[in-house]
Amino acid sequence: MSPPVLRFAPSPTGALHLGHALSALLTHDAARARGGRFLLRIEDIDRTRCRPAFEQGIQDDLAWLGLAWERPVRRQSDNFADYRAAARELANLGLLYPCTCTRAEIAGTVAALEETEGPWPRDPDGTPLYPGTCRPHEPVRPDIGLAEAGHHALRLDMRRAAALAGSLSWIEHGDAFYDRASAPVEHIVAEPARWGDVVICRKETPTSYHLSVTVDDALQGITHVTRGRDLYDATAIHRLLQTLLGLPAPNYAHHRLLMNDDGHKLSKTRGDTGLAALRDAGRTPADIRRMVGL
Structure with a gap:
């Protein structure tokens, strides 16, 4: 039987927050636990809101969390x-x-x-x-x-x-x-x-x-x-x-x-705290895992 293939597919329209971290960590850990493959896909079909800086920030945040993914990364705007x-x-x-x-x-x-x-x-x-x-x-x-x-x-x-x-x-x-x-x-x-x-x-x-x-x-x-x-x-x-x-x-x-204090899911558009800001504030990858319930 072929190994399972899983993917984390964010859109580069802002900084990753704790909700993204939860999804990325769950997917990465599930792939590794099953001897499978973990892919990163950049979903950037929105040409007006997606930015290269956000895409780089996504990869920086995931690497800081200790995640590794296959290369090359599939970018939707290239396909x-x-x-x-x-x-x-x-x-x-x-x-x-x-x-x-x-x-x-x-x-x-x-x-x-x-x-x-x-x-x-x-x-x-x-x-x-x-x-x-x-x-x-x-x-x-x-x-x-x-x-x-x-x-x-x-x-x-x-x-x-x-x-x-x-x-x-x-x-x-x-x-x-x-x-x-x-x-x-x-x-x-x-x-x-x-x-x-x-x-x-x-x-x-x-x-x-x-x-x-x-x-x-x-x-x-x-x-x-x-x-x-x-x-x-x-x-x-x-x-x-x-x-x-x-x-x-x-x-x-x-x-x-993950929900905020108002009962809404965490969102870039609502300005929920990004991973980069948490990192700059001295949080560690282990802290992030605890904050998302892992």
Whole structure:
């Protein structure tokens, strides 16, 4: 049996904090305990927020924690061709359509619908589902290049995609995966329709988080996707894309989250203390392990 392959995949949009440390340490330790491989992936498709300095900071922080990873590091911005090809497959299946709606326009449409029809359905993150303003009546085959050039985003026609894929599920280990070599598993029914017509190619980018992470996990041979519980529900979208694109399905282990005093998960955007600041304040890697409950 081949050794397991695990990955830690941060976005270089700010400094790593304790929540990132928990995820990286759990993943690294699980890989080592099983004689497996530990990969670092830089998820930098957001060209406006990602910075080389943040990427260097990520590697500095992980090295300080005592983690070692394989080289070279996969950087998403270097591999747009892979995502473009996958998006083209979906487009050729008639599952993508162009969408010119702005967030403000979507919010306005939903507000108007709620006035006449009552509460509008929300996705698992609490965001109103896309109301289908641009959804065509018949399948179309959009040009991926027009989306990349900034003309529009490309959305997945969820009804057609779900019908084509059929019933879906994934193997979930949960927190137990990190505590023992042989963890119990659950077979979770995937319900991608709860997310509505998700964006597959963002405006000016030939991909999205959902598409790029699905393609990357397949190309890198990831056997176990280890990540926070906040991405648990998004797994349904990834299982859908894996099935539509004929990609293998890894196992999943969604771990606990670290919360701040306000009850929110730690976040770069909320300014939670970064690892570099803790290091400068005299904290040690052993201190970090204790602070995250390891």
